[in-house]
Amino acid sequence: MNTILLIDDDPIILSMLVSFLSCPEYKIYTADSAKAAFKILEDMKPDLIVSDIMMPDMDGYEMRRHLLNDERLKFVPFIFLSSKGESQDIVKGMEMKVDDYIAKPFDSSVLKAKIKAVLQRYDGLYKLIHYDQLTGLYNRRALEMFLFEELERAKRYKRPLGIVLLDLDHFKNLNDKFGHDFGDNVLKITADVLKANIREIDYAGRYGGEEFIIIMPETGQEDTRAAAERLRLAVQQLEFDNPDVSITISGGIAIAMKDGDNTADLLKSADIALYNAKNNGRNLIRGRE
Helix, strand or coil, rough: CCEEEEEEHHHHHHHHHCCCCCCCCEEEEEEECCCHHHHCCCCCCCCCCEEEECCCCCCCCHHHHHHHCCCCEEEEEEEECCCCCCCCHHHHHHHCCCCCCECCCCCHHHHHHHHHHHHHHHHHHHHHHHHHCCCCCCCCHHHHHHHHHHHHHHHHHHCEEEEEEHHHHHHHHHHHHCCHHHHHHHHEEEEEEHHHCCCCEEEEEEEEEEEEEEEEEEEHHHHHHHHHHHHHHHHHHHCCCCCCCCCCCEEEECCCCCCCCCCCHHHHHHHHHHHHHCCCCCCCCEEEC
């Protein structure tokens, strides 16, 4: 399901847009001003923003400039929908890195087609940019972005946040003994286990090589450790056709604010904790001692 934020100070136009776009594929949010839109954007990141230009408190151009300067929101697809339909208006709008400019009055079928096209284009780009091709988990770039966003949210609302850095034990030995195709299969199976044993609000990703990260919003130290232990046991219980093969995973946990108040420090703390787990015999979960 795609989330769309519609912004227009005309309640009739806003109602029409909601009516045109209402379907199971879209979840619609509405705002009657730029100020109201920014309030909504504090707590959510939509898949698309459709905005009027002429609004009382802040016009669409100024709002777009603010969004382009926001690291979290600057790449969210954006469409201008405006009665300013002269060529110079369209050129000005497109120069602000928007994805389309639709003049009022608009044809509902054209509007829906253009919105669908923008969402499909970004969906393909999103998958290409954010997912690891081998495992289907988020990649390092995406994980660091999500961690930044969740850490900012945790600090703003004083909510807990935990992360777990996981590493397959003796993975190089598996590759050397059974080959890289087998090693790739182990990474895929491990990724599936991780995905199956986390919550919907958690983020699971491949950080690089045989390392994985789980980002756990709304999770304090005890619950983060307990969740990491469940993941460790789930991996340990995997069975393979070859009885000589068994895999285990070690993990280091870090808690926002306690172990770091920025992404770099938090990841460093998790890495130190992981080193402690490796140094104490592997197949263990450790915090930063």
